[in-house]
Structure formats: C-alpha cells, structure tokens
Amino acid sequence: MRAALYLDAGKVVVDDVPDPVLQQPTDAIVRVVRSCVCGSDLWAWRDTFKRAERSRLGHEFIGVVEKVGSDVGNLAPGDFVIAPFCYGDGTCEYCRAGLQSSCLNGGGWGAPGEDGAQGEALRVPYAAANLAVVPDGSPDLPEERLLALLSLSDVMATGLHGVRMAGVTEGSTVVVVGDGAVGLCAVLAARAIAGAERVVLLSRHEARQGVGRRFGATDVVPQRGQEAIDAVHDLIGLGAAHVVEAVGTPQSWETALGVARDGGQVGAVGVPHVTPSIELKPLVIRNLGVRGGIAPVGHYLPDLVRRVVAGELDPSPVFDRTLPLADISEAYGLMDRREAIKVALVP
Amino acid sequence: MRAALYLDAGKVVVDDVPDPVLQQPTDAIVRVVRSCVCGSDLWAWRDTFKRAERSRLGHEFIGVVEKVGSDVGNLAPGDFVIAPFCYGDGTCEYCRAGLQSSCLNGGGWGAPGEDGAQGEALRVPYAAANLAVVPDGSPDLPEERLLALLSLSDVMATGLHGVRMAGVTEGSTVVVVGDGAVGLCAVLAARAIAGAERVVLLSRHEARQGVGRRFGATDVVPQRGQEAIDAVHDLIGLGAAHVVEAVGTPQSWETALGVARDGGQVGAVGVPHVTPSIELKPLVIRNLGVRGGIAPVGHYLPDLVRRVVAGELDPSPVFDRTLPLADISEAYGLMDRREAIKVALVP
Numbered sequence: 001m002r003a004a005l006y007l008d009a010g011k012v013v014v015d016d017v018p019d020p021v022l023q024q025p026t027d028a029i030v031r032v033v034r035s036c037v038c039g040s041d042l043w044a045w046r047d048t049f050k051r052a053e054r055s056r057l058g059h060e061f062i063g064v065v066e067k068v069g070s071d072v073g074n075l076a077p078g079d080f081v082i083a084p085f086c087y088g089d090g091t092c093e094y095c096r097a098g099l100q101s102s103c104l105n106g107g108g109w110g111a112p113g114e115d116g117a118q119g120e121a122l123r124v125p126y127a128a129a130n131l132a133v134v135p136d137g138s139p140d141l142p143e144e145r146l147l148a149l150l151s152l153s154d155v156m157a158t159g160l161h162g163v164r165m166a167g168v169t170e171g172s173t174v175v176v177v178g179d180g181a182v183g184l185c186a187v188l189a190a191r192a193i194a195g196a197e198r199v200v201l202l203s204r205h206e207a208r209q210g211v212g213r214r215f216g217a218t219d220v221v222p223q224r225g226q227e228a229i230d231a232v233h234d235l236i237g238l239g240a241a242h243v244v245e246a247v248g249t250p251q252s253w254e255t256a257l258g259v260a261r262d263g264g265q266v267g268a269v270g271v272p273h274v275t276p277s278i279e280l281k282p283l284v285i286r287n288l289g290v291r292g293g294i295a296p297v298g299h300y301l302p303d304l305v306r307r308v309v310a311g312e313l314d315p316s317p318v319f320d321r322t323l324p325l326a327d328i329s330e331a332y333g334l335m336d337r338r339e340a341i342k343v344a345l346v347p
Numbered sequence: 348m349r350a351a352l353y354l355d356a357g358k359v360v361v362d363d364v365p366d367p368v369l370q371q372p373t374d375a376i377v378r379v380v381r382s383c384v385c386g387s388d389l390w391a392w393r394d395t396f397k398r399a400e401r402s403r404l405g406h407e408f409i410g411v412v413e414k415v416g417s418d419v420g421n422l423a424p425g426d427f428v429i430a431p432f433c434y435g436d437g438t439c440e441y442c443r444a445g446l447q448s449s450c451l452n453g454g455g456w457g458a459p460g461e462d463g464a465q466g467e468a469l470r471v472p473y474a475a476a477n478l479a480v481v482p483d484g485s486p487d488l489p490e491e492r493l494l495a496l497l498s499l500s501d502v503m504a505t506g507l508h509g510v511r512m513a514g515v516t517e518g519s520t521v522v523v524v525g526d527g528a529v530g531l532c533a534v535l536a537a538r539a540i541a542g543a544e545r546v547v548l549l550s551r552h553e554a555r556q557g558v559g560r561r562f563g564a565t566d567v568v569p570q571r572g573q574e575a576i577d578a579v580h581d582l583i584g585l586g587a588a589h590v591v592e593a594v595g596t597p598q599s600w601e602t603a604l605g606v607a608r609d610g611g612q613v614g615a616v617g618v619p620h621v622t623p624s625i626e627l628k629p630l631v632i633r634n635l636g637v638r639g640g641i642a643p644v645g646h647y648l649p650d651l652v653r654r655v656v657a658g659e660l661d662p663s664p665v666f667d668r669t670l671p672l673a674d675i676s677e678a679y680g681l682m683d684r685r686e687a688i689k690v691a692l693v694p
Contacts (some may be wrong), residue, residue: 093584093585094585094609094610097610099609099610099634101634102609102610102633102634165636237440238440238441248627248631253627262441262446262449263441263444263446263449265638268627268630268631269631271631272626272627272628272631276627277624277625277626277627278624278625278627279619279624280595280600280615280619280623280624280625280639281619283615283637283638283639283640284595284615284616284618284619284639284640284641285639285640285641286449286639286640287446287448287449287638287639287640287641287643288638288639288640289512289636289637289638289639290630290636290637290638291612291630291634291635291636291637291638292627292630292631292632292633292634292635292636293630293631293632293633293634293635294631294632294634296634
C-alpha cells in the first residue's frame with residue numbers, strides 16, 4: 001500500500017509500505033477514506049522537532065473497517081468509523097475517567113513505531129475502545145459531511161476541549177486566540193455547543209476571519225500583541241471570563257492572559273511546541289486559571305458524531321483544500337505557507 | 348498611639364504614630380483587639396522584598412469600631428468586627444462579582460501609605476463593604492474564639508480559597524503542599540467545609556503535623572522533593588485530583604504537580620515571592636489545571652463567621668503563641684525561625 005513518509009525537514013513523500021496486519025486480538029485494520037494534515041505535522045516539516053527518517057505521518061482519519069481481531073466485538077468489516085487522534089486501552093483508570101489522552105497504555109498514530117493516517121490503511125490498537133461508528137456512514141456521504149466527520153478526529157474535539165477547559169457557559173463572553181483550525185473550531189464549539197453569546201476571534205487572515213464569522217464569531221480583532229489586548233478591552237471592558245489559547249507561543253500566551261479579566265479561565269489547547277513557561281505571580285495576583293491540554297477525543301466523540309449526523313454541527317469549512325495523497329508535499333507546503341487552513345487528503 | 352514600624356531587614360519596632368482619623372465619609376476607625384504576624388510579613392524581614400523605612404506593618408485584625416464616617420450606615424461604634432486582609436470599594440465590577448482582591452479602587456493594610464494592623468488602631472477605607480460584624484462579638488470572648496475569628500481575616504479564608512480553586516468536592520482526595528498556617532487551614536477547609544474524605548498533608552515539622560491531624564489530615568508525608576512525590580503515590584496511586592499549593596517556591600510547585608493525577612487541579616495560594624514560572628508543556632500533556640491566588644476574603648467572610656460563631660469551625664490552633672505588641676521583634680523572630688506557626692499580638 002501507499003503511505004506518506006517523513007524524510008527530512010521540508011521533505012515528505014508517498015512511497016510503498018507493508019500492508020497493515022492484525023497483531024493483537026484487540027486490533028482492527030481500517031482503510032482510510034479521508035485523512036488530513038495537522039498544524040502539529042508542520043513541526044517536523046519546519047525542523048522544530050526531529051523525526052525519524054521514513055517514519056509514518058498523520059493522526060486524523062475516517063475510514064472503513066476492513067478486518068477486526070477476535071476480541072473486537074462491537075465492530076465489523078464495513079463499519080464506517082472515526083478515530084480519535086490518540087488512542088487509549090479503554091480500561092485503565094484514566095480511560096474509565098474519560099481522560100484517554102493520559103491512558104497508561106495508549107499511544108498515537110504517526111508516533112514512532114505506529115502506523116500513520118496519511119496513507120491508504122492502518123492498524124488500530126484497542127479498536128473497540130477507540131473507533132466511533134458513524135450511523136449510516138459510508139464513503140459515499142456528501143464531501144462536506146465526510147470532512148465534518150474527519151474534523152472530529154482532532155480539531156473539532158480539540159476546539160471543544162479548549163472551550164470546556166475555559167469553562168465557557170451559556171450566555172458568556174469568550175476570546176479565542178488563534179485562527180488555525182483548532183481556534184476556528186473553538187469559536188464554533190463556544191457558540192454552537194457551549195452557548196456563548198459573544199465570541200471575539202483574534203485573526204488577521206481574511207479567509208480565516210470569514211470562517212470564524214461563519215462559525216459564529218461576533219467580533220474579529222486583527223491586531224497583534226498589546227494592540228490586540230487594547231482592542232479587546234475596548235470591545236468588552238475588563239476582559240473575558242473565558243479565553244481559549246490555541247497557538248502555544250510565548251506571544252500568544254501574553255495575549256491570552258492580557259485579554260482575560262481577573263478571575264478568568266484560560267483553556268489551553270495550543271500545544272507549546274516552543275515550550276513557553278508562564279509566570280505564576282500574575283496568575284496568583286489576578287486569580288487567573290489555566291487548564292490544558294491534549295484533548296481526550298474519545299470522551300467527546302459520541303456527542304460530536306451525533307451532532308454532525310443530525311446536521312446540527314458542520315465544522316467542514318476548516319478544510320479549504322482537498323488533495324490526493326500523492327500530492328502530500330504540496331499539502332504540507334500550502335499549510336506551511338498559510339495558504340490553506342487545513343488540507344484534506346484522499347488516499 | 349503605638350504601632351509596629353518596619354526599619355530594615357530584621358528590624359521591626361513599636362513606636363508612636365499619629366492616631367488615625369476619618370478621611371472619607373466611607374471610612375471607619377477600628378481599635379484593634381488582636382492582630383498577628385503573617386508569613387508574608389517575613390519577606391521584608393528577610394530582605395526578600397524591599398519596604399519603606401518606618402512603614403506600617405500587618406494586615407490581619409479583629410477589633411471594635413470606634414468611629415464611622417457619615418456614609419457608613421451598617422456599622423456603629425462598639426461593633427465587633429473582622430477585616431479582610433485586603434479591602435475593596437464594594438461597588439466595582441470585581442467587588443460585585445465577589446473578587447474583592449481585584450477591586451479597581453481597593454488596597455491592603457500595611458501597603459505604602461496605608462495604616463497597618465500591627466498597632467492599636469487603624470483607619471478602614473470603604474468600611475461598610477469590608478468589615479464583617481460578629482454577632483454577639485466582644486473583646487471578652489474566650490481567647491480561642493478571638494483567635495478563631497482573627498484567622499478569618501487571612502489564613503482561614505486563604506486556605507478555603509485554595510481548596511475551592513483546587514475544586515475539592517465531597518468525598519474527594521486532596522494533597523496539601525505546605526504546613527504553614529495557610530496549608531493547615533486548607534486541611535481544615537478541605538475536611539470541615541468541602542467534605543474531602545482523604546487529605547494528605549506534606550509536613551516534616553512535628554508540631555505542625557499535630558495541628559494538621561487535629562484539622563483532619565488523614566495522612567502526613569514528612570519527605571521532601573521526589574521522595575515526597577513517591578510517598579504520595581504509594582499512598583494514593585495515580586495521584587490526587589485536587590492539590591493545594593501553599594508555599595510558592597519552585598520546589599513546592601514541582602511537588603504539587605508531581606503529586607497531582609493527570610486531569611487534576613492545583614489551587615495555588617502560596618504567593619510566589621521568588622516568582623517561579625511553570626512550564627506549560629507538562630500542564631498541557633497531562634491536562635492539569637492551575638488556579639490562583641490572592642483570596643477575596645470578603646467573599647468568604649459571612650459564611651466563615653457564621654461557622655465560627657456556631658462553633659462548627661475552629662482554626663484557632665494555627666496560633667501557637669500570643670505576645671504583646673511591644674514584643675513585635677520577638678514575634679517576627681519566632682516565625683522566621685519556624686519556632687511558631689503563627690503569632691497573635693495583643694495591642
């Protein structure tokens with residue numbers, strides 16, 4: 001089969017790899033229908049993180065179950081499924097508590113030694129605990145619906161997690177820092193799921209502003225740094241009780257804390273790939289709360305699948321380009337140059 | 348009148364100062380019945396913070412109202428009152444939301460230009476919004492009751508705030524890092540107010556361990572650093588869902604995060620006087636929450652006063668010494684040398 005492989009910074013190719021096989025009775029083999037490129041995939045592309053040569057890439061996919069191990073009772077070949085971007089064993093103390101991202105035996109696709117989603121098929125460990133079946137799902141669904149479902153494997157669930165971690169409540173005011181796919185999905189989650197009344201999106205990119213407004217952003221602030229903080233205060237006074245930080249750089253954190261009102265809560269889903277730290281003193285003096293991080297997607301999937309299938313939720317506009325898997329290098333390039341918000345891949 | 352004045356590191360004296368006078372119609376003059384020394388008072392004593400020569404000291408007191416301004420309708424001379432350690436105007440957006448510590452016009456006793464509580468009397472700004480009247484209170488209450496009430500002006504309210512910020516719920520397991528008066532009060536708040544089932548106190552000081560157990564600590568861990576973290580995990584498995592950080596040093600933070608289970612919440616009330624910062628990456632990867640800080644004491648006072656007056660809550664054991672105001676230097680020394688947990692002062 002064909003799959004994307006990482007070669008070096010800026011070098012990703014599609015090449016032949018062995019077909020996946022069942023290794024454990026809890027495994028399933030899934031044929032990928034759509035996968036995509038994540039902002040975090042760009043770290044190795046940009047040489048921020050080192051990655052093994054010829055390692056598999058991609059951690060978001062929807063697909064069709066092809067084979068199941070003998071212990072996978074709730075899935076059958078032909079089922080149309082969504083995978084969370086990291087998997088858990090479904091039985092440990094953390095999984096039982098809904099924190100699958102901390103599973104004691106879990107892992108993530110595209111990690112060393114694991115299959116990746118940017119390919120034709122992959123082996124899914126602990127399949128019964130992780131794959132969410134889409135009722136009446138099939139590869140023949142309208143493209144928009146396929147992309148909406150694909151978004152649930154990471155960005156939509158992560159945006160919702162940020163909103164939950166920020167404690168967003170019905171009728172509240174929220175500031176979203178970051179106009180990547182996760183930030184935009186946080187706007188949608190804040191409005192369509194958590195019931196926020198006012199959502200201020202920080203974005204200076206016209207196409208992203210458009211998606212943000214379509215997702216329910218009531219205000220868009222194009223400034224950066226202190227000017228952005230001032231602009232938000234001009235709009236909403238003392239600041240927001242709820243802030244979603246969806247970038248993860250020292251500058252974005254300064255902005256996130258600057259637009260929060262004292263006593264506010266920052267939901268942190270921008271993975272801090274340049275490892276910023278935050279000073280405690282302002283947090284303590286201003287009674288600010290900070291809560292991260294990696295979304296336990298499996299915890300959110302059943303409800304999100306129901307909403308998408310019911311037509312209540314459509315995050316598909318975060319995908320503004322779709323390319324064949326063979327064009328993987330162009331897909332990375334488009335996102336790296338911010339010419340696409342998020343690129344879907346057809347194997 | 349007589350009051351404590353800061354001279355230099357390690358030098359605090361009692362000297363004559365002008366009697367306080369009403370300056371605003373919202374002021375009251377309060378004659379102090381008991382005040383005390385706070386751990387934070389030691390920062391200037393130890394030269395960690397600079398402080399103006401001959402500045403007033405102390406921010407915790409109970410006393411009797413002597414005079415009220417023309418706008419103070421709810422207080423009368425003779426009322427027995429408790430003051431929160433920082434005051435608010437009672438009308439700003441933050442005060443109305445119960446976050447008096449962020450009052451747009453507030454301040455704190457002992458701050459530059461303000462009266463201090465370690466003295467015979469002081470002027471209380473915005474008296475109506477800040478002083479809590481003790482029903483049937485008087486200077487003739489038993490000493491234990493006086494000290495229990497005195498604790499509400501800071502350490503008991505701050506301990507409770509840490510417990511609330513850590514999200515402690517009925518039947519939960521809590522780790523308290525820090526055996527100062529605030530940490531000990533957090534133990535009491537977790538057990539007697541929030542209903543925690545298990546409270547692990549980190550303390551290697553015998554007298555403090557005793558108060559901690561009296562306050563309801565179910566386990567005491569005397570180790571420090573990684574050994575303390577290991578000992579807590581031996582006791583409670585994956586770690587605590589709720590941790591109160593009541594020290595504020597880089598080491599105590601490392602311990603607090605180390606004893607938390609993934610998905611846990613740290614309530615941070617140890618003022619970070621050496622300004623540690625925390626790395627975001629572990630927070631994000633482990634889905635940890637952090638929430639500070641300076642307790643909005645006024646928000647908690649009515650309920651705490653009711654509990655103490657009803658005999659349901661007795662934090663008085665955090666005061667293990669009482670000295671006359673004239674012995675102020677000895678009071679600071681006892682606390683600096685950790686020979687006393689907290690020293691009460693009789694003017």
